[in-house]
Amino acid sequence: MTTAVALESLEAPLIDSHCHIVFRNFDDDLEEVAQRWRDAGVGRLLHACVEPSEIPAIRALADRFPELRYSVGVHPLDPEHWAADTQEVLRQAAKADSRVVAIGELGLDLFRTKDLGPQLAMLRPQLDLAVELDLPVIIHCRDAAEPMLEELRERTLRGVCPRGVMHCWSGTPEEMQGFLELGLYISFSGNVTFPKATDTHACAQSVPADRYLVETDCPFLAPVPRRGKRNEPSYVMAVAQRLSELRGEPLTVVAQQSTRNACTLFGAALHNV
Template identity: 75%
Template sequence: MATPALIDSHCHIVFRNFEEDLDEVAARWREAGVQSLLHACVEPGEIPAIRALADQFPEMRYSVGVHPLDTEHWREDTLEVLRQAAQADDRVVAIGELGLDLFRDKNLDEQLAVLRPQLDLAVELDLPVIIHCRDAADPMLKELRRRQEQGCCPRGVMHCWGGTPEEMHQFLELGFFISFSGTVTFPKATPTHDCARQVPQDRFLVETDCPFLAPVPRRGKRNEPAFVASVAARVAELREQPLERVAEDTTANARRLFGLP
């Protein structure tokens, strides 16, 4: 049976731990059926290297943005840098990875000051956002609901989902997609398992977030795009559906959200 086509909707292969064997990593993701991948950006200094990777791998698209744990990279000209990078290359299909993270940092006001102009930029450029939200569902929902009331809330995805089903349904009500990573394969990730069972078939994606969060049975090792197949397989188990169905749904959803090939 042919390997079902998959899309890794969130990865980071610009990191140094891929320098030695990137061609082999690419061969493995192609063998695993990964037809497209979206490389997330965490700060503007990465953009030239990510662009070079997109030159090297035609199946790659990417985002531009500033991660909530990288607020120190925000400068007076950062918004213009992101705008120009997005407008200069049609392979930029999203703004992000942006969001809020109150697990590691407590500087909510500083994170909001970096988040808000990026959300505005996404609306301006009509691009979806990739949202990182950790221990911060309440302030994130508050920000997005305010924007929805004002007619300026972008579309997008809650990446590397780790919240509760109740939180998930609130983000779904705002029009967001939910993306499952290797955490869905962890035995004790019960809320994530419940979310994978409940999410509508037209509103979920799969991702690796590599090199982080390698799925079972590779937990603790370097993650890579090929391993998105393990994520999809576990989601299929939880949904009691064939892997082919989950691959078909998530591929169609990623293409619809990001305009992927």
């Protein structure tokens, strides 16, 4: 089934549940990019935030594109953007705009650094803020499933673990099961289309129907056959198509289910797509 044929049968618009179109490599053609995501049947975008200085520009994008919702947060590899007042900055930004539907992207990353201390110092107040504001979290977790599970399990025992999603999933089925047991969702991006991503394929096949999302994480991780090029929200269709193949389900089912799941997790601001 080609994407063009599949689009004709879609009954629910897709939601790209994680993108970064604020990046400068979209400056020259963002209107054309927007037309392509609309033509592809993408009804909502969730724009992730990686550091507080992005927030005004992301808010301006939400003004420009009414289908866009966004998060506020600090990426685990950006400790230079965390200061004594950052939690309060994020709190006020989230409370000021109903289009803020999540805290993040936050998390842990041991791929580029082995120093967990600064990352935990940013992670914990953001998790606290999500609980306080009753917002889900968008979790970046790379080569750090064990410490992330430890942190979230301890919080679950204390009743202070927010709901959320493991974005751009690339872990093992065993790691996925640990996060599912904590009530988290699993989001698949362009890497699920990579031929050698066997663990990700296995996770896509076994994740419960009511617990998966689709995303691009653009401009990163463009799906096959555009791998290595700039990614964009319209390409979320390729992610959904690959999930439908791996799960042996029609594309319409994956589109409807992933959209339903995103609306369940992120709330009323993503409904009516």
